[in-house]
Amino acid sequence: MRIIGRVLHALLVLILTFLLIWSVHYAFSLLLPQQRPPQRQSKEVEEYERVPTVQDIAKSLNTHWYSFDIENCRNVCEASYEACRGRLCDGMVGVKRWNR
CATH class of the missing domain: 1.20.5 (Single alpha-helices involved in coiled-coils or other helix-helix interfaces)
Known part of the structure; x- marks a missing residue:
């Protein structure tokens, strides 16, 4: 027993x-807070609505690239009006418009 x-x-x-x-x-x-994966932006958002990061702008300003590259034009025009005009990007669609 x-x-x-x-x-x-x-x-x-x-x-x-x-x-x-x-x-x-x-x-x-x-x-603990529930860990959720970050939500992705919808694919409907146009590519030109994305704001470039500081690293993207610096990379575009410090490298040689073709003038028809819209991504680099977008980055350069976000940083400086003079650089945008100097690289002939001021007339491209989707770049920042400066009021001058």
Whole structure:
């Protein structure tokens, strides 16, 4: 009878320990903010509506590129009116319009 009592006691301790650990884990999972992947912009947004980053602008100003490259024109015209005019980008569609 003693062996059965010890086995039942050990089983009860294991079950209660498992329930305690599980409830603590569940409580912490409720406290932490849910991790969601960042939402992507819809594909309907036009490419020219994207604002270039500072790194994009610096890369466009510091490299040689073809004048018909709209991405680089967009970056340069976002930074400077003179650079935009100097690289013949001021008439392209989708670049920043300066009021001068």
